Amino acid sequence: MRxxxxxxxxxxxxxxxxxxxxxxxxxxxxxxxxxGVLVGPSGCGKSTMLRILAGLDHDFQGRVSRxxxxxxxxxxxxxxxxxxxxxxxxxxxxxxxxxxxxxSALFEILxxxxxxxxxPGELSLGLARxxxxxxxxxxxxxxxxxxxxxxxxxxxxAARLRDExxxxxxxxxxxxxxxxxxxxxxxxxxxxxFLLSPRPAQILADLPIRTPRGERGDAEIxxxxxxxxxxxxxxxxxxxxx
Amino acid sequence: xxxxxxxxxxxxxxxIGSLFAGDAKLPPPxxxxxxxxxxxxxxxxxxxxxxxLARVTLAFTLAMSLGAAIGYLMGRVRLADRLxxxxxxxxxxxxxxxxxxxxxxxxxLTEVAxxxxxxxxxxxxxxxxxxxxxxxxxxxxxxxxxVFALPRWKKFRHVILPQxxxxxxxxxxxxxxxxxxxxxVAELLGRPNGIGFEIGVAFQLFDIPxxxxxxxxxxxxxxxxxxxxxxxxxxxxxxWRPRAA
Numbered sequence: 001m002r003x004x005x006x007x008x009x010x011x012x013x014x015x016x017x018x019x020x021x022x023x024x025x026x027x028x029x030x031x032x033x034x035x036g037v038l039v040g041p042s043g044c045g046k047s048t049m050l051r052i053l054a055g056l057d058h059d060f061q062g063r064v065s066r067x068x069x070x071x072x073x074x075x076x077x078x079x080x081x082x083x084x085x086x087x088x089x090x091x092x093x094x095x096x097x098x099x100x101x102x103x104s105a106l107f108e109i110l111x112x113x114x115x116x117x118x119x120p121g122e123l124s125l126g127l128a129r130x131x132x133x134x135x136x137x138x139x140x141x142x143x144x145x146x147x148x149x150x151x152x153x154x155x156x157x158a159a160r161l162r163d164e165x166x167x168x169x170x171x172x173x174x175x176x177x178x179x180x181x182x183x184x185x186x187x188x189x190x191x192x193x194f195l196l197s198p199r200p201a202q203i204l205a206d207l208p209i210r211t212p213r214g215e216r217g218d219a220e221i222x223x224x225x226x227x228x229x230x231x232x233x234x235x236x237x238x239x240x241x242x
Numbered sequence: 243x244x245x246x247x248x249x250x251x252x253x254x255x256x257x258i259g260s261l262f263a264g265d266a267k268l269p270p271p272x273x274x275x276x277x278x279x280x281x282x283x284x285x286x287x288x289x290x291x292x293x294x295l296a297r298v299t300l301a302f303t304l305a306m307s308l309g310a311a312i313g314y315l316m317g318r319v320r321l322a323d324r325l326x327x328x329x330x331x332x333x334x335x336x337x338x339x340x341x342x343x344x345x346x347x348x349x350x351l352t353e354v355a356x357x358x359x360x361x362x363x364x365x366x367x368x369x370x371x372x373x374x375x376x377x378x379x380x381x382x383x384x385x386x387x388x389v390f391a392l393p394r395w396k397k398f399r400h401v402i403l404p405q406x407x408x409x410x411x412x413x414x415x416x417x418x419x420x421x422x423x424x425x426x427v428a429e430l431l432g433r434p435n436g437i438g439f440e441i442g443v444a445f446q447l448f449d450i451p452x453x454x455x456x457x458x459x460x461x462x463x464x465x466x467x468x469x470x471x472x473x474x475x476x477x478x479x480x481x482w483r484p485r486a487a
Contacts, residue, residue, distance in 0.1 A: 055388075056389065072391075135390075
C-alpha cells in the first residue's frame with residue numbers, strides 16, 4: 001500500500017477574479033507505516049494539499065494515487081464534530097463496525113471516558129481535538145491525515161496530546177500524513193519530513209529520519225531541528241509568482 | 243403562573259367590555275360558556291372541531307413535506323432555484339382568497355379542493371424557509387461526511403437534518419398559524435361542516451354567543467396544540483445547544 005502524489009500545480013480564483021497559485025510542484029510517495037510530515041509556514045497551501053489528497057478537491061493539475069477504497073481518517077484543523085451528537089455518538093457514527101474493546105482503549109488513551117455523554121459545545125478545544133482524533137482512529141484508517149492537530153493548544157497540553165498521538169500511531173501500518181508549522185512536533189512525530197516553501201508551495205527538501213520515533217534522544221532532535229532551520233532560512237523565499 | 247394571570251386579565255377585560263358594549267354586541271363570559279357547553283353536549287362542537295382539525299392536519303402535512311422537498315432541491319441545485327423562483331414569488335404574493343375561490347371553481351366544492359387550496363397557501367413559505375436553511379448548510383461538515391464515507395441516509399439523518407431542523411421548526415410554526423387562519427375561510431366559502439362553516443352560520447343569524455363559543459373553542463385547541471406538541475418538539479430539537487443564561 002502506497003500513496004503517490006504528484007501535484008504539478010493548483011490555482012484558485014478569488015472572488016475578485018484574480019488567479020492565485022497555491023501549489024507549484026509537490027511530489028512524494030509514502031508507504032504504509034510511514035509518517036510523512038509537511039512542514040511549512042502558515043498559509044503556504046498545506047491545507048489545500050490535504051484536501052486534494054483526501055479526494056475533496058479534484059480541481060488541480062497532476063495525479064494522486066491512493067490505495068483504492070482506502071479508509072481515510074481525517075483530523076481537521078477545526079475539529080468538525082457534529083454539535084448535536086454526543087462525543088460517543090460522534091465517534092460511533094463514522095465507525096459502526098468498531099471493535100468495542102479497541103474503542104474503549106481508544107477513549108482511555110485520549111482521556112475521553114468522562115466526556116462520552118457531553119456535547120461538543122461543552123468541550124474545550126483540547127478535548128474537541130481528542131474527539132476528532134478518536135473519530136479518525138476509530139475507523140482503523142489505512143490513510144490518516146492530521147491537519148495541525150496541536151495548533152492553538154498551550155505547550156503542556158500540546159506535548160501531552162503529541163505523546164498520545166505517538167502512542168496511537170505506534171504499531172499500526174498506516175500511511176500517515178501530518179501537517180504542522182511547528183518544527184519540534186514534526187521532528188518528534190515524523191519519519192520523513194517534507195519542507196515546504198512559502199506560497200506557491202514547493203518541496204524544498206525531503207529529510208528522512210532513520211532513528212525510530214521512540215528512540216530519538218534530545219540531542220538528535222536538536223540536531224535535526226538545527227538542520228531544518230538552516231535549510232529554511234538558507235533558501236531565499238520565492239515570492240516572484242505574485 | 244404568569245400565564246394564568248394574563249388569562250385572568252383577558253377574561254376581566256372581556257367582562258368589563260361587555261358591561262360597556264351591552265349584551266347584544268359582546269355577551270359576557272358566562273353566556274358564551276353556556277352556549278359552549280350546550281354545543282359540546284349535543285356533540286356538534288366536537289364534530290366540527292374534529293373536521294377542521296382533520297383538514298388542518300392533512301393540508302399542513304402535505305404542504306410541509308412538499309415544501310421541504312422543493313425548498314431543499316432549490317437550495318442545492320442552482321437550476322431548480324432559477325426555474326422555481328418566479329413561481330415562488332407568484333405564490334407567495336397570491337392572496338389566499340384567490341387560491342380558495344379558484345380551487346372551488348375548478349375542482350368543485352369538494353374536500354380535495356379545500357385541502358389543496360389550504361396547502362397551496364402554506365407551501366411557498368415552507369419552500370422559502372427550507373431553501374434558506376439548505377443554503378446555510380455547513381460545507382465543512384459536508385466534507386467531513388464525505389471523507390469518512392458516511393452512507394447517504396446516515397449523512398442525511400445525522401449531518402443535514404439536524405442543521406435543517408431549526409428551519410423546519412420555523413416553517414412549521416409559521417405555517418401552522420397560517421393554516422389555522424386559512425382553514426376557516428375555506429370552510430366558510432365552500433364546506434358544509436367545520437368551525438368555519440359554523441361561524442358563517444352564526445354570522446348570518448347574528449348569533450354572537452354561538453360565534454364566540456366556536457371561535458374560542460377553536461382558539462383553545464390551537465393553544466393546546468402549540469403548548470403540548472409544538473413547543474416540546476422545539477425544545478427537544480435544540481437540547482444540544484448550550485443554554486442561554
